Amino acid sequence: MRILRLTRHEEQRLLERLENIQSLADLEKLQQRMHEQLGIRLSIRPSHNEVRTMRGIAIDFAEQPGLCRKTRQSIPAAIRRGLEKQPEIAFRLLDAHDLLRDA
Known part of the structure; x- marks a missing residue:
C-alpha cells in the first residue's frame, strides 16, 4: 500500500534525486x-x-505488487544516468563487489 503514495510529482522528484547522486553512500541512502x-x-x-x-550494472526490483511498469523502467534509467554523470560512483560500486581488486 505504501507504493500507492508515490504521486507523479513525487516520482519526478525521486528520479531527479537519483540522477543527481554524488557518491555511493548517497545512492545507498536513497535505496534505504x-x-x-x-x-x-x-x-x-x-x-x-x-x-x-553502465548497461552492465544490473538494477533489479524485488517482487512488489502495485509498482507500475513505467516506474520499473524509469528508476533504473535514472540511476544509470546518474552513474554516467559520476563514473567514480560506478567504480566504487565495482570495487565494493571486489571486481577491481587487482587494478
Whole structure:
C-alpha cells in the first residue's frame, strides 16, 4: 500500500534525486529511504558478464505488487544516468563487489 503514495510529482522528484547522486553512500541512502518510505527494494550490482558500460550494472526490483511498469523502467534509467554523470560512483560500486581488486 505504501507504493500507492508515490504521486507523479513525487516520482519526478525521486528520479531527479537519483540522477543527481554524488557518491555511493548517497545512492545507498536513497535505496534505504525508498525501502523505508515506499517499500521498494532495489538490488544494484555488477552483472555476471563483463561490465563495459553502465548497461552492465544490473538494477533489479524485488517482487512488489502495485509498482507500475513505467516506474520499473524509469528508476533504473535514472540511476544509470546518474552513474554516467559520476563514473567514480560506478567504480566504487565495482570495487565494493571486489571486481577491481587487482587494478
